[in-house]
Amino acid sequence: MQDLHTLTQNIERYILEMLDAEEEDFVQLRRKELAETFGCVPSQINYVLRSRFTPEQGFLVESRRGGNGFIRILKISCESSEEKLDHIDDLIGDYISERGARRVLQSLQERDLITMRERLLMEISLRNSEELSRDACGLSVRERGIITAEMLKRMLRGIMLA
């Protein structure tokens, strides 16, 4: 696990370095070219993107097929310290009630770490998720609280409070 030399890890590092080097907060590349650079099959690139450049990890990926196709990788969030992420994890834990989640969001918004609209978005998402897991899946209160906690952490990690 300490061995950072799998193909996937190399490609991940390569893209991260490109992002670092750029003025912009995005890089654009050709899947086929990148695959050739690493001497692998093109679909390997999709695997790297799917597993390492997800919205939960603060990235958005746009692409186009066909003539002059491309893949664009955008880094959204600012860098954030491990501490802050840990703090959020502590704050939320493995289980949280809907009320508790709302308290967390209110506090973050009052401290200007998220905007009003972002808070609103997350509240709507949580309510949706709550509704889905209650009505469609018939999950218990406890199970729903676990899902809510997971969801809230994903969203907050995604925009990585700076």
Next chain:
Amino acid sequence: MQDLHTLTQNIERYILEMLDAEEEDFVQLRRKELAETFGCVPSQINYVLRSRFTPEQGFLVESRRGGNGFIRILKISCESSEEKLDHIDDLIGDYISERGARRVLQSLQERDLITMRERLLMEISLRNSEELSRDACGLSVRERGIITAEMLKRMLRGIMLA
């Protein structure tokens, strides 16, 4: 990095610049002339309009054939919240694929109707809901698409009104 200029992209940019230059929020042009300007077949213009100037991207296209025929491209304004909401409902409808949802979000962000962070939050939310309804509830693709549409509309309505 490389030459990112297909014919379609050049024509798109040309029309956007015309729109920018105009006082009005529309431009009017001749299909044949524009095709000649770019040294291409006239139907190429239709392709550009069909793929780049759709309602989803905030445009309406009108035209007339025969003598003195023309093509007119209008920018949808969406001044009031009401207009935005109607527009959103039109774009999403009762069913939407995950891919379609992501296209809508990209387009809204490019039109500055939502921020990057908001787009990111909504993508996380969509993934979460997809995962929940697929794995925990075992819903079909169709059912998930209906839920996705509903959720997307709720989120967008929520922040457009804020």
Next chain:
DNA sequence: GTGGCATTGATTTTTGTTGACCTATTGTTA
């Protein structure tokens, strides 16, 4: 040996480009 991450390649889907043929509008003329 089992479970999960990584790798591969065959197949599918999307995008861009072109040209042959279709339809609508306007003007002209018998």
Next chain:
DNA sequence: TAACAATAGGTCAACAAAAATCAATGCCAC
């Protein structure tokens, strides 16, 4: 005024290029 000619835009199918998907397989760590 009814046909017809000229004009201008629309549709569609075929092809090429590039990325996405998915299922099968490989590789470790436990």
